[in-house]
Amino acid sequence: MSTPENNPDKAAKVFADDRANVFHSWSAQGQISPMTVAGGAGSYFWDFNGKKYLDFSCQLVFTNIGHQHPKVISAIKEQADILATVAPQHANEARNEAAKRITSVAGDSFKKVFFTNGGADGIENAIRMARLHTNKHKVLSTYRSYHGNTGSAINATGDPRRFPNEFGFGHVHFWGPYLYRTAFWATNQEEECQRALEHLEQTIIFEGPKTIAAVLIESVPGTAGVLVPPAGYLDGLRALCDKYEILWIADEVMSGFGRTGKWFGFQHSKSTPDLIVFAKGVTSGYIPLGGVIIPEKIAKTFDERVFPGGLTYSGHPIACATAVATIDVMKSEKMVENAASIGEKILGPGLNELAKKHQVIGDIRGAGVFWGVDMVTDRKTREPLAPYGASSPKMNEIVATCKKNGLMPFNNFNRIHMVPPCNISESDAKLGLELLSKSLTEIGL
Incomplete structure (x- = not known):
């Protein structure tokens, strides 16, 4: 040292x-x-x-x-010598390899990655995808949450940083599970889980399932207090989303890439989200990178339909090479x-x-x-x-x-x-x- x-x-x-x-x-x-x-x-x-x-x-x-980490620092230097930058419309090897690494740890149903510069614009584009894929507009998220500081992301956020930024459209908040300060008068984790899911279902019903594109939830809410969901909650969320034809967006910006002892926080459950947003740990923060991990069923929506989103530095080669090296050392070590x-x-x-x-x-x-x-x-x-x-x-x-x-x-x-x-x-x-x-x-x- x-x-x-x-x-x-x-x-x-x-x-x-x-x-x-x-x-x-x-x-x-x-x-x-x-x-x-x-x-x-x-x-x-x-x-x-x-x-x-x-x-x-x-x-x-x-x-x-x-x-x-010396191996990741070395990878950054090596990529700078090969190709320091390239416009996102071109293919490049570093981006391809990063996408492969990321989908491989997310699960078999995920096929593609839309790269962003960080978590907030990952959330922004996941919401955009969900709205276009479902042709519905509302997004449900919890009060105890943080999703980023861009337009839709900050409006999806529950914490007070939302208050001076409430200019977004179609955002509805609900109470997630938190037994220590329960909103449901629960006395144990089982009651908290059941009552939180019942509350979410009532919110869906009263907001109108045909208006709701997605439920956006941090798999383990981080800034809000590391609120590990009770056993069965994410599985119940999956069931409700399936019942009402709503997408589940998993915000793994903070809980992803090993933080909870698994590659992603949702992997502590039996269920799989429809979209995963990642950032932070994917490069250990050495170079900014984020994105949305997409399953085939949603990617196909945009085979013949233009996806109206993009960033100048989407899939930046140095950032992607950093992600490859980070994931590789996480696995090898x-x-x-x-x-x-x-x-x-x-x-x-x-x-x-x-x-x-x-x-x-x-x-x-x-x-x-x-x-x-x-x-x-x-x-x-x-x-x-x-x-x-x-x-x-x-x-x-x-x-x-x-x-x-x-x-x-x-x-x-x-x-x-x-x-x-x-x-x-x-x-x-x-x-x-x-x-x-x-x-x-x-x-x-």
Whole structure:
């Protein structure tokens, strides 16, 4: 591993240049203080002041193979020497190979890939395909969800980032399963599953099945809290979609490519969606890439009918070569299997042990290297440690203390998400738990 650089002068310059020239997303520009990141390797990254962090955020939950994997970096360099870019209307080898790799891990029914630059435009084009294929216009999605920051994607999103962007057409929200904060007065996972499906069916009936093109759902809602669906929920969703002739779009942008201990989150069920949207982990974020995985029945709709969508950089050869290399190293180094093992043996049991020690931990959910921890002020009332749609001084203190101790978690509202790389070592996984526990202890939680 490279040695972190300790260069305060450079840190100050990078920070000043950022504040002078860069406009950051989802931020009031005058209220942020970005970390100046200098480098990374494996499960760690570091700043220009020489501070090293164990990355339990995977940045925005995308460095699934860790930072700077040498085989993938080499593949990027090799593709740059062969063909750095090409217009999307031409065929190229890197794109072909990426499509083959992606469909091979999605399942036998999937035949083609429409490449995009990331997850949001993947969602955008999946919705477009569904509407054109079904000749229906509505899209149903859950309140606890995030699908991206483009027109239809942000309107499909449930969380508060939707509110200032509600200009889309035909979007309807419903409650997905979440036993800890059940909308259905359920007392166990079986009741939650049954009642959530009954609620979805009533929503379909009252919205009109002949108006609904698709149900769009994150296979495991990520930013909303790593809400692992109860057993049978996705199978019930599949049955409802079949009953009412509605497409199921699986948003696997965050849950895909090993994150849950399988290639895709839906693979924990017995059922298969109609369209799969992917991004993030497909390249470990090294080069932006996303897309829609398409079965033959939907691809055929556009054999003689123009698909009215495209992007200048669709199937960019360097991005596609990165995807090929990423999938290949995930297979050869058994990273998906490692993610499953880490979740089962270390993160799941370890987080439950931490809950015995720290009363602030209200609920724990997850699979593989994808875990969410609800932080509460009181376990009996389950009052969140931060209100919906915001943070709080205590949550800010938890995150700041984690960072001080060298742990970078992913946080949202009242939750801490523990989402390390799929190839994290057992020792580093245990260290991440120790650092979280140490941080909570230091602030008396």
